[in-house]
Amino acid sequence: MAVFTSLDELRSAVGTDLGASDWVTVSQNRIDTFADCTEDRQWIHIDPVRAADGPFGGPIAHGYLTLSLLSRFFDDLIRVENVTAAVNYGLDRVRFPSPVPGGARVRGHARVASVADIPGGVQVALDVSVECDRADKPVCVARSLARYLVE
Template identity: 50%
Template sequence: MRVFETLDELAAAAELPLGVSAWHTVTQEQVDQFAAATGDHQWIHVDPDRAAAGPFGTTIAHGYFTLSLIPTFSEQLFAVTGARMGVNYGTEKVRFPAPVPVGSRVRDMAEILSVTRTPEGARVAMRHTIEIEASPKPACVADTLALVVF
């Protein structure tokens, strides 16, 4: 895990990889809980029997579920201990190149794209590439923005 104590340390890490998170197994229970929280109960996510005969042969995670794993992965990859707080600012671009079958293992490879100083601290642009174990395509590639207040 990379630890940044100052804005200068964070800025110096721009354009550098942060590393790779641990693998996370996507379970049907997690997918069902996400469906309940969001109201997205499409059968390809929540009906294992119907999904078995569908295009993926099993249920798949929601794309936005996969995206929502980024904070969990980020906690494994870096910390900004010198900051008072950090908040999500937005997303520049998100793509879901491959579906995530339930039971798959996924992990995040993250890098800092840029650090832009602001009056409060910094706006940090990052790229998260969420891989699926043994898949040639990633599940998700997301360019995110965070505000870090020092």
């Protein structure tokens, strides 16, 4: 995990590879729970029998489920100390190049793309790629934006 003790350290980290997070299993139970929370109950996600005959040979995770795990990955990858708040500001350029099969494991890789001053702190862009132990290419690529505030 990269630990930054000040905004100045964070500003100087542009281009830094933060490495890879721990693996997270995307179980069918996790997929079903996500479907319940979002009310996205498409058969490709929640019906293993029907999905077995579908285009992916089994159920797949929602793309937004994969995306929601970025926060979990960041807990393994980056910590910024001596700030009063850290807030998710949004995402840019999100893509899902490959599906996540139910039961697969995923992990995130991140790199500090930019750090920009904003009133009261900085905005950090992290380029993230999510890999899957059952896919040849990334299952999600995105630019995540966070704001670290000191006032």
